[in-house]
Amino acid sequence: MSSEHKPKRARVRAPEPTGRGWLNTGGQPLRLSELRGKVVLLDFWAFCCVNCLHVLDELRPLEREFAEELVTIGVHSPKFEHEADPEALAAAVERYEVDHPVLDDPELATWRDYAVKAWPTLVVIDPEGYVVHEAAGEGHVEALRRIISELVTEHEGRGTLHRGGGPRVPPRQADTTLRYPSKALGLEGGTVLVADSAHHSLVEFAPDGETLLRRIGSGTRGAADGDPDTASFREPGGMTLLPRHVAERVGYDVVVADTVNHLLRGVRLADGAVTTVAGTGAQWRDEARGGPAAETALTSPWDVAWWEPAGGVVIAMAGNHTLGLFDPVAGTVAGFAGTTVEGLRDGPVEEAFFAQTSGLAVDEAAEERGEPRLWLVDAETSALRWIRPGERGFEVHTAVGRGLFDFGHADGPAAEALLQHPLGVAMLPDGTVAVCDTYNGAVRRYDPEAGVMSTLAREVAEPSGAITVEGELVVVASTAHRLERPVPPGVTAQLVEGAAHRVSRPATEIAPGEVELTVVFQPPPGQKLDERYGPSTRLEVSSSPEGLLVSGEGDGTELTRRLVLAEGFEHGVLHVVAQAASCDDDSGVEHPACRLTRQDWGVPIRLTPDGAARLPLVMGGMDAG
Template sequence: MTEAAEAAIRSNYRVRASELIGRNWLNTGGKQLGLEDLRGKIVLLDFWTFCCINCLHVLDELRPLEEKYKDVLVTVGVHSPKFEHEADPVALAAAVERYEIHHPVLDDPELDTWQAYTARAWPTLVVIDPEGYIVAHLSGEGHAGGIGSLVEELIAEHEAKGTLHRGDGPYVPAESTAGDLRFPGKVITLPDGVGSAGETFLVADTGHHRIVELAPDLSTVLNTFGSGRKGWQDGAADESGFNEPQGLALLPEDIRAKAGYDVVIADSVNHRLRGLTLATGAVVTVAGNGVQRLLDAENQRAAAATAEAGPGSVADEAGAGEDLGEELAEALATASHLGNEPLKVSLSSPWDVLWSSALGKVVVAMAGVHQIFSFDPVSGELAVLAGTGLEGLQDGEANASWFAQSSGLAEDANGSIWIADSETSALRVLSFPEAGHVQVTTAIGTGLFDFGFRDGDAAQARLQHPLGVTVLPDGSVAVADTYNGAVRRYDPATRTVSTLTRGLSEPSDVLVDASGVAGGGEPLLIVVEANKHQLVRIPIPKDALTVDEGASQTQRPKTEVSAGPLALTVRFAAPKGQKLDDRWGDPTQLKISASPENLLVSGGGTSVGLVRELVLSPDVPEGVLHITARAAACDGEPGGEIPDHAACHLYQQDWGIPVVLGSGSGELTLDLRGLD
């Protein structure tokens, strides 16, 4: 980073905060707030959207700050939607309840406040001092420590000036809509002889932070596992604690005997895998140390392979590039083996789990780092099965593929694993064409900012943030198309998409119920209808619907730029107590592409550094620049050595910048930074 760029980050300018404008306020008891109502408080604006795993991480990062400084700090969630469904006020109210948000939320469907504060990414955080001036503007997650230090400084400064007002904030809790279940996540079948009586169903009662066994009627509660208290604790059924559990996987009988438990649970906010013994209700932690996975030594080695290629080696869009490909693949292969001490490994928001008969292991959709892991419940070995950790849609060899918040898993008769890749609104598949090789392909979906509700040819079909997937008896694949409120069907034989049912309220999972028989003797589907807190059965229709409500893209304000050279700078400064991790070379990286591809004449691909010159085509009037920035920093003082076993942190942000060619600037500056 240049001295000029670093100085710009550290400058102390005073900019008056803009008014908070939106459709409505939530969590205020019906009161419409303005900045004047918040004068005298330190205000933290959290620009978020409820589909975004990074935004959910930030919600949890901020909770301790909100509690510690509750008499001086007011957090305001500014909900600026990415997907069309997220602009629905009913869906937003459900999300605010689901994620237990205990601060006011501004509904900003037209992105008015988003534009006023020049937000460009989810999440973005803006700190406003008690006099109404902006004092920090940050992108991404991992900033809680720096914000805490800043809050302490602002308290001291404004108490001395007499401009800090202590006391309660404007938060007013809303009434709960839940019943026996609360925003259930995933469901599996417990066969006769495994559950309480006959065939039953095990459900992640996500919002109640517990696991529930339901009778075949899908409503009678037979057993509960977990105290219902949000947190992490192993022990007996009425003592153990979960934090928003999601995926469930029943182990085969011989593996259950060796592992000492029956079911693996993706305990998403605890960043752990848990083991449940059904007969006793005992819960144990089987993987994860509870620290959210950001960057460790293995990841650094992979980053080092990129850095060693040098700033002149820019990768192509197809997959890490010829210059970087071999080194990066080798490093990722080394990084994939995380050892057989699973309780020492950091995980990040495991969202679904699946027993893979092809691998003889549990497969984990590790949503928080956009990767697919494997876990051996007998040996304890953890490994990265697929994904580099970069967010996006890229097929090919597993160690060069990209995912985006994968949230649902299912295995077909051939052993291939189907994946609901939510942020790309995609259906992906892992296949094993030969020993030692894992291949990633996309059945439905085109990218991070493309979605819709369209059936027909799979190349043109569109989903909207799917979370669940299952394989039907005929070999086709059913998808819980969450934000479209539908269950869709993909036929691999014809590569076509159709709609099985619609009108559901955020279906989060789907499961074949082979024991249920419809009028024609066909199996049924069980759908987890999360926002109605229930499970429902639906018949699999012989004649599916064909729906075409069009394809869409995320709509955000366009940045006017000039054709030709465009100087891109991403500004970053490590927070206090950290320094850039330059042990393997430059620890920063930019990955750039464009939609359409021909918008970018040059400057695309992956290389080290946070400064790049792009050249935009004068023949393409508008498009989207896709920019991913990464920076690695470790605990230590600037100028000094990084101590052995120092904690290291990966700062990463993905931007999709809509641009329109005109007479605009030839410069584009983005902020990815810690606080001084």
């Protein structure tokens, strides 16, 4: 259901946030009752979630603009077991430069109190302590700005607004050569290029992985091109070497996924010069998927790999669950795989579902045998997958992985093996695949011929990337801030009988049979739905496992839909994608702007006779049902 008018509803007092502890407050707890007079913004997030990381960056200018009126509180509600580790959360708060207080909510107590159903979710609380707005997903900054401005004006007039500084107490930061490195790339001569993510630069080491040879990038957040001392990045990620004949034509040797800038950068190794080669700096939100590289928006490119069968650089665009393709010679970007729906579905690349693809590796030995494969890891489905050419185009296959909510550390046959949020993948000299099993703190080995997963090393601090140097595996130990060689010579594998886990996020109880799905969206103040060229809204619904939905799957333009859930299922997931276009109204705006709001939900459900017959999902506004 959508409306241009705010529904009338009883005022709801915001529950006090409760959890295990607080960060960025000097250890002191915060209470909403002590923040009366301030507008409070709760940001429900998990550090595994790339959309949550987008929101952290979106909120920075808003927090500066309303520095004396607004208090942002991050409520960290973990998806994966590893995220519930307080040390891991403290590292993530530092890594991503979170500038506001953060509540550690490992049991999802505050998540439940606010009936949250998606990461990220934003909740606005007025200066008197009442919930006035909710929004799921990203891209809500302009709506928040208008809502906060209205609240400031209203409560200033009523004398209930109190200006002043916020409660944040910044933590101390250690000084290390690398800070949360993300990926590594082997160069000619055995040197290693490392993406030094939190230092926003690249570092080249001697073959020992410790002797620093040079740094490329000023170390400050930015997107400036130029020489190594003036160029800048924002949390750079994966890198790939171009074939020599291509590098000679385009004038650079390495393509870098400049993740938070939503750009690809080119680096000339001879002098370290950096140029922007793809992306606009804006995040891709619409359906435009290709065109000139400098005019085509990307979204969180996490890794890149030159793959000859595809004819260019494959881009793991974690932010919208797709793979792109960059042609350096033609200077173009095109869509390569994925639909933007987050999930695990194999088949033709144009129909496949991905889930925050974070690592790519080309199987060069297989290419020499005429059996090309591109390996990838999907972090949010804890999956190891591969792509290969088929008779009718490229096809996606899954080696290990079950879906959005299943993970663990278990070895053995692929159907029984489990990973936990892997971020990196590399080929081993024997043709097997090394997986950086990040949230298990392990390096795993998958044998494609035997279809068996095993463990090479444990107790590695968030491994996020790996390469082989002279036959030895070099791993990026991200939260240890260094490169490591955790696999002793001669060690091949050990089998681990680990436990299986499911996400602790509570499933929504739904009755089998007919259910009303309602996506709630109200345009922000001063805007109206954009119906100049037809319907302004779109809703796409699918489900897993197959057969869960008797009817209601597919695309449509209404944000309310009748679903029929099959009998005989106990659990499942509803995949819901909604979007709405809105524009400034005619109230004297000189240059009206239009915006597209989009959200992708994966809603775990439990079917029970006593379950609800209505499922509301708030994309923006307040549910009046």
